[in-house]
Amino acid sequence: MNQTPLNVLLVEDDRDLAASVADYLLLERISCDHAYNGQAGLTLASENPYDVILLDLMLPRMDGLAVCEKLRAQGVDTPILMLTARDTLDDKVAGFDAGTDDYLVKPFALEELVVRVMALSKRRSGQMQKLQVADLEMDLQSKSATRAGKPLKLTPTGWTLLETLMRASPAVVSRQELEHSVWPDEVPDTNSLKVHMYNLRQQVDKPFEHNLIHTLSGRGFVLKEE
Amino acid sequence: MNQTPLNVLLVEDDRDLAASVADYLLLERISCDHAYNGQAGLTLASENPYDVILLDLMLPRMDGLAVCEKLRAQGVDTPILMLTARDTLDDKVAGFDAGTDDYLVKPFALEELVVRVMALSKRRSGQMQKLQVADLEMDLQSKSATRAGKPLKLTPTGWTLLETLMRASPAVVSRQELEHSVWPDEVPDTNSLKVHMYNLRQQVDKPFEHNLIHTLSGRGFVLKEE
DNA sequence: GAGTAGGTTAACAGGGAGTTAATGGGGGAA
DNA sequence: TTCCCCCATTAACTCCCTGTTAACCTACTC
Numbered sequence: 058m059n060q061t062p063l064n065v066l067l068v069e070d071d072r073d074l075a076a077s078v079a080d081y082l083l084l085e086r087i088s089c090d091h092a093y094n095g096q097a098g099l100t101l102a103s104e105n106p107y108d109v110i111l112l113d114l115m116l117p118r119m120d121g122l123a124v125c126e127k128l129r130a131q132g133v134d135t136p137i138l139m140l141t142a143r144d145t146l147d148d149k150v151a152g153f154d155a156g157t158d159d160y161l162v163k164p165f166a167l168e169e170l171v172v173r174v175m176a177l178s179k180r181r182s183g184q185m186q187k188l189q190v191a192d193l194e195m196d197l198q199s200k201s202a203t204r205a206g207k208p209l210k211l212t213p214t215g216w217t218l219l220e221t222l223m224r225a226s227p228a229v230v231s232r233q234e235l236e237h238s239v240w241p242d243e244v245p246d247t248n249s250l251k252v253h254m255y256n257l258r259q260q261v262d263k264p265f266e267h268n269l270i271h272t273l274s275g276r277g278f279v280l281k282e283e
Numbered sequence: 284m285n286q287t288p289l290n291v292l293l294v295e296d297d298r299d300l301a302a303s304v305a306d307y308l309l310l311e312r313i314s315c316d317h318a319y320n321g322q323a324g325l326t327l328a329s330e331n332p333y334d335v336i337l338l339d340l341m342l343p344r345m346d347g348l349a350v351c352e353k354l355r356a357q358g359v360d361t362p363i364l365m366l367t368a369r370d371t372l373d374d375k376v377a378g379f380d381a382g383t384d385d386y387l388v389k390p391f392a393l394e395e396l397v398v399r400v401m402a403l404s405k406r407r408s409g410q411m412q413k414l415q416v417a418d419l420e421m422d423l424q425s426k427s428a429t430r431a432g433k434p435l436k437l438t439p440t441g442w443t444l445l446e447t448l449m450r451a452s453p454a455v456v457s458r459q460e461l462e463h464s465v466w467p468d469e470v471p472d473t474n475s476l477k478v479h480m481y482n483l484r485q486q487v488d489k490p491f492e493h494n495l496i497h498t499l500s501g502r503g504f505v506l507k508e509e
Numbered sequence: 510g511a512g513t514a515g516g517t518t519a520a521c522a523g524g525g526a527g528t529t530a531a532t533g534g535g536g537g538a539a
Numbered sequence: 540t541t542c543c544c545c546c547a548t549t550a551a552c553t554c555c556c557t558g559t560t561a562a563c564c565t566a567c568t569c
Contacts, residue, residue, distance in 0.1 A: 156344075159326055198454040199507060200499055208509070212557060213501040247560055248515090255516060256557095274514060274567060438546060473549055474526090481527060482546095500525070500556060 063087040063178055066105070068098030068124065069113045069140065078111075081167040086241065087174060095119025102128055107135050108178040111170075112157070114141035129156035136177035140165070188223040191282040193261065193269055195223055204265060214239055215257045222270065222280035231277035254278070289313045291400060292331070294324030294350065295339045295366065304337075307393040313400060321345025328354055333361050335400050338383070340367035351383055358450040364399055366391070414449040417508040419487065419495055421449055430491060440465055441483045448496065448506035457503035480504070 065082065069075040070093050079089040090105070092098035095116040102110055102124070110128075114121040125137055136158040159173055188195040192205045202209045202219065211219060221238040222230055236244045239253070254270075262268040271279050291308065295301040296319050305315040316331070318324035321342040328336050328350070336354075340347040351363055362384040385399055414421040421428045428435045428445065437445060447464040448456055462470045465479070480496075488494040497505045 158322060196453075199505055200455045200502055201505075214558070216502075245559075249559060251515065252517085252559075255518090258516095272515070440547070471548075475548055477526065478528090478548075481529095484527095498526070 063108045063174065064090075064106075065109045065111055065174060066090045066092065066098065066102055066107045067111045068092045068095065068102075068116065068121070069111070070094060070115075070117055071113075078167065078170065082171065082174070085171050087171070088241075093117075095121065095124045099124050099127055102133060102135065103131055109174050110135050110137045111174075112137055112139050114139055125156050138170075138173055138177060188220065190223050190226045190280055191269060193223070193280075195220060204261060204269075207264070209260045211260060212256070214253050215260065218253060218257050219261065219280075222278060225280070227279060227281040229273055229277045229279045235278065289334045289400065290316075290332075291335045291337060292316050292318065292324065292328055292333045293337045294318045294321065294328075294342065294347070295337070296320060296342055297339075304393065304396065308397065308400070311397050313397070319343075321347065321350045325350050325353055328359060328361065329357055336361050336363045337396075337400075338363055338365050340365055364396075414446065416449050416452045416506055417495055419449070419506075421446060430487060430495075433490070435486045437486060438479075438482065440479050441486065444479060444483055445487065445506075448504060451506070453505060453507040455499055455503045455505050461504065 063086070065087055067075055067078060067089050069078070069091070072093065075091055075093070079091065082089045090101060090107070092101050096118040098110075098112065098116070099119065112121045112124060116124070121139060121141070125139070128135070128137070137156065138159045138161060139157040140161050140163060142163045158177055161170060161173060188197065193202070194204070195202045197220075200216070202211055202216070217239050218235060221235060225234075232250060235254075236250055239250070258268075258270055262270055267282070269280055269282065271281070273279060289312070291313055293301055293304060293315050295304070295317070298319065301317055301319070305317065308315045316327060316333070318327050322344040324336075324338065324342070325345065338347045338350060342350070345353075347365060347367075351365070354361070354363070364385045364387060365383045366387050366389060368389045387396060387399060414423065418431045419428070420430075423446075426442065428437055428442070443465050444461060447461060451460075458476060461480075462476055465476070484494075484496055488496055493508070495506050495508065497507070499505060
């Protein structure tokens with residue numbers, strides 16, 4: 058149920074296509090920002106941490122290759138999937154040279170797009186696949202978590218909460234943010250989060266001497282040592 | 284056999300060298316795709332069935348050894364010929380460790396390269412491959428699998444499932460991925476996968492003390508020790 | 510000390526996962 | 540050809556994990 062929601066940027070000037078892509082991605086729990094020209098795409102991509110960038114090759118104001126090159130020049134290493142009508146090897150080479158990670162030739166099946174996006178986001182997370190705070194570790198690949206070497210038994214929801222807390226650490230995460238991470242669509246108006254946090258603490262803190270999950274009344278939760 | 288035109292991937296950032304290599308190979312009826320950085324090479328190599336991959340050791344975006352390791356981790360068994368300026372024994376060892384099949388030290392004669400490519404493409408059919416996780420081994424060549432030395436009786440479907448799990452290990456494989464590996468076209472909407480997993484476990488885990496196949500509720504299955 | 514935010518507990522429902530057994534097709538052996 | 544065995548598929552059933560909810564308790568804040 059709860060895969061970490063992906064967040065992609067779609068840079069595409071054909072609004073009909075963009076809309077249908079966005080709709081389809083949403084069905085797969087991939088949320089999608091739009092830019093309708095290269096300049097806008099560049100700005101959005103520079104300022105937000107997307108999981109993947111979908112970049113049309115032919116764009117008004119700045120073509121896809123240029124956007125890609127500038128992003129790489131800025132040190133943005135978000136995986137880029139180039140969408141194009143062309144399909145010669147030369148174009149692919151030019152694209153890869155500019156720093157794109159994958160290619161998809163129009164017209165493409167939306168399922169195919171989803172598969173590529175998943176693959177790219179996974180590849181990237183494969184570079185940084187471990188989260189660690191104090192003696193608490195999460196291996197995103199094998200979906201296993203340990204504290205002080207002892208494996209933790211986490212439910213899917215518990216996993217999502219802990220991942221959110223670890224990614225944010227040592228920053229505070231508000232109740233609202235946590236709720237949003239577990240229920241992207243509609244947050245239940247009950248005490249569900251409280252129960253999940255309780256159960257999570259039973260796993261993460263209860264068996265150990267020092268607590269890592271701390272409550273900041275009215276502000277949220279932090280995961281950190283001390 | 285060598286009437287069939289060979290198709291190789293050249294991953295090399297020196298464009299002049301790449302071009303001359305490609306030209307020469309073409310004379311020998313060897314067609315040649317280019318990638319100018321490691322990342323691009325990895326993508327092309329993952330997605331296309333080349334006969335041989337020519338891999339420069341020093342590459343932008345991802346060095347040759349890393350590319351090689353990632354490919355092998357993905358289960359790509361295409362023969363890899365490493366091209367390098369260095370010639371120390373250490374490098375060779377590291378290369379073979381990463382899964383390369385042969386070495387060529389720059390500068391090399393183009394005739395020499397052709398000979399190696401031919402040799403590698405021929406060797407491929409007879410190439411041995413083994414997968415191993417803990418005391419579980421799969422010999423892809425002889426299609427036989429053993430755990431703790433004891434042979435396992437696997438059905439074709441069981442074999443496919445186990446191979447998928449072993450290639451991914453220690454990463455989690457979702458139900459969806461497993462289904463896709465067994466039924467590429469149309470996934471049955473029944474509990475077929477459950478039964479196959481059950482039967483697989485009867486072979487792989489039941490007769491042994493420690494289980495290797497673990498269920499992560501809502502997330503999929505992992506094959507790993509502990 | 511009142512009011513509110515957070516924590517604890519237990520009951521419940523639903524569904525995902527495991528198990529078993531019956532069916533039927535395909536391929537090899539006789 | 541016929542028979543038989545292996546294997547995939549399917550349904551039916553059980554089990555138990557997980558999420559949800561309410562009710563109650565505690566601790567903090569003002």
